Amino acid sequence: MSREGKRKGKEAILMPPRVAGNGLLDRRAFLTGIAKAAGVVTVAGLSSDILATAQAIETPSPAVPPWMKVPGKPFRGYGSPSKYEDQVKRTIFQPYKELAPGAGASMTPLHQLHGTITPSGLHFERHHNGVPDIDPSQHQLLIHGLVKRPLMFSVEALHRYPTMSRVYFLECSGNSFPNAAAEPPQMSCGAIHGLVSCSEWTGVPAALLLEEAGIDPKGKWVIAEAADAAAMNRSIPLEKMLDDAMIALYQNGEHLRPEQGYPVRLLLPGWEGNASVKWLRRLEVTEGPAYSREETSKYTDLMPDGKARQFTFVMGVKSVITHPSAGLHMQGPGFYEISGLAWSGSGRITRVEVSADSGKSWAEAALQEPVLSKSLVRFRIPWEWNGGPALLQSRAADDKGHVQGTRALWTAQYSTGNVYHYNAIQTWRVSPEGEITNVYL
Ligand SMILES: Nc1nc2c(c(=O)[nH]1)N[C@H]1C(S)=C(S)[C@@H](COP(=O)(O)O)O[C@H]1N2
Numbered sequence: 119m120s121r122e123g124k125r126k127g128k129e130a131i132l133m134p135p136r137v138a139g140n141g142l143l144d145r146r147a148f149l150t151g152i153a154k155a156a157g158v159v160t161v162a163g164l165s166s167d168i169l170a171t172a173q174a175i176e177t178p179s180p181a182v183p184p185w186m187k188v189p190g191k192p193f194r195g196y197g198s199p200s201k202y203e204d205q206v207k208r209t210i211f212q213p214y215k216e217l218a219p220g221a222g223a224s225m226t227p228l229h230q231l232h233g234t235i236t237p238s239g240l241h242f243e244r245h246h247n248g249v250p251d252i253d254p255s256q257h258q259l260l261i262h263g264l265v266k267r268p269l270m271f272s273v274e275a276l277h278r279y280p281t282m283s284r285v286y287f288l289e290c291s292g293n294s295f296p297n298a299a300a301e302p303p304q305m306s307c308g309a310i311h312g313l314v315s316c317s318e319w320t321g322v323p324a325a326l327l328l329e330e331a332g333i334d335p336k337g338k339w340v341i342a343e344a345a346d347a348a349a350m351n352r353s354i355p356l357e358k359m360l361d362d363a364m365i366a367l368y369q370n371g372e373h374l375r376p377e378q379g380y381p382v383r384l385l386l387p388g389w390e391g392n393a394s395v396k397w398l399r400r401l402e403v404t405e406g407p408a409y410s411r412e413e414t415s416k417y418t419d420l421m422p423d424g425k426a427r428q429f430t431f432v433m434g435v436k437s438v439i440t441h442p443s444a445g446l447h448m449q450g451p452g453f454y455e456i457s458g459l460a461w462s463g464s465g466r467i468t469r470v471e472v473s474a475d476s477g478k479s480w481a482e483a484a485l486q487e488p489v490l491s492k493s494l495v496r497f498r499i500p501w502e503w504n505g506g507p508a509l510l511q512s513r514a515a516d517d518k519g520h521v522q523g524t525r526a527l528w529t530a531q532y533s534t535g536n537v538y539h540y541n542a543i544q545t546w547r548v549s550p551e552g553e554i555t556n557v558y559l
Pocket residue numbers: 241242243244245246247288289290291344345346348349350377378379390391392393394395396397
């Protein structure tokens with residue numbers, strides 16, 4: 119059927135119901151629509167009229183583009199993205215650029231990506247002293263301390279153990295720290311919230327290696343130490359190490375990237391990124407924590423009474439709308455898919471709600487299956503933007519009963535100056551001109 123035909127059929131088209139203020143449409147337009155849509159004039163339950171972004175033409179004549187007139191390029195041993203997408207890049211943050219260029223972070227461009235898996239080349243990076251150049255044939259992992267028999271593993275030996283693959287997010291507890299500032303920073307969604315990424319990790323359960331060494335009943339903590347120039351270390355409760363901790367070797371099907379800890383990293387699902395020690399060289403079973411730099415002077419939460427709270431490992435329930443978001447522009451009134459990411463360090467996301475009227479009314483978003491525990495979840499909801507001002511928000515809930523709170527609630531929990539574990543609701547303001555800005559509500 120021609121586009122004109124579709125337009126004439128307008129009367130027959132059912133509009134999905136409006137479910138909340140300022141143009142939010144029923145999420146089921148997506149979930150139930152596709153099957154029904156076959157051969158019908160609706161796409162995913164939405165009228166072709168409100169979807170219309172394509173151009174209607176009078177006389178169809180498909181022109182032959184130049185790339186159909188010459189043979190295409192041959193093969194490459196290792197691929198890279200299209201040259202037309204070379205603006206899709208991490209935002210780099212080097213606070214001590216001259217003195218220590220390898221200290222800082224780079225953020226995943228969340229507003230330029232879709233789906234849930236972060237391409238390995240766009241995974242966020244956080245290094246305390248750069249990326250070491252580790253020769254895997256020279257690298258070893260030592261397990262010692264309160265164990266029956268200390269063990270040394272070569273990388274080759276680690277690769278001979280049974281492996282498992284799991285999809286997990288990794289989030290720095292400093293993620294979204296720009297939003298802790300008194301005034302809302304005007305940066306892209308990725309620059310604000312992009313210290314979170316999600317990969318399929320493959321590795322050996324840490325429990326397997328620790329059990330092989332034989333844990334002394336006095337052992338309650340494990341000190342994990344790295345082979346980078348920061349010799350970064352963290353104390354991990356033994357319970358977590360025996361639960362779901364992974365000695366990761368692969369990321370998205372290939373060997374870990376150097377930036378993610380090649381050839382071996384610790385991965386602690388749902389816990390603050392800092393504890394997932396990269397370039398892992400030593401696990402020492404101890405009675406108590408080491409109280410290292412990264413768990414005293416850093417990565418502690420400043421409380422209203424001036425004290426610092428330690429070992430707040432679990433990342434809170436959180437979500438952010440990635441489309442539309444700061445860094446993007448609206449293209450005129452009409453239909454949009456609002457889409458974003460939700461995650462919780464405690465388990466599974468059960469619900470994400472979206473508001474287009476600053477939280478006065480909420481509509482439930484559709485969650486992309488499979489919804490995995492401690493993983494990024496993509497949510498979506500159809501929206502008809504009337505061209506007026508809108509304040510977009512998302513609010514996530516998890517299976518342990520945690521619900522993402524407002525910025526005011528988050529701020530009240532901590533002392534001014536705390537930058538860790540920011541998980542408040544993000545508000546994006548859409549102006550009638552189609553500009554998207556960061557606002558605090
Ligand atoms: N050895 C080592 N491990 C490290 C770090 C580091 O600088 N050195 N940074 C930590 C921090 S603060 C975070 S948030 C995560 C980041 O992991 P990624 O760079 O793979 O995203 O690694 C953690 N592990």
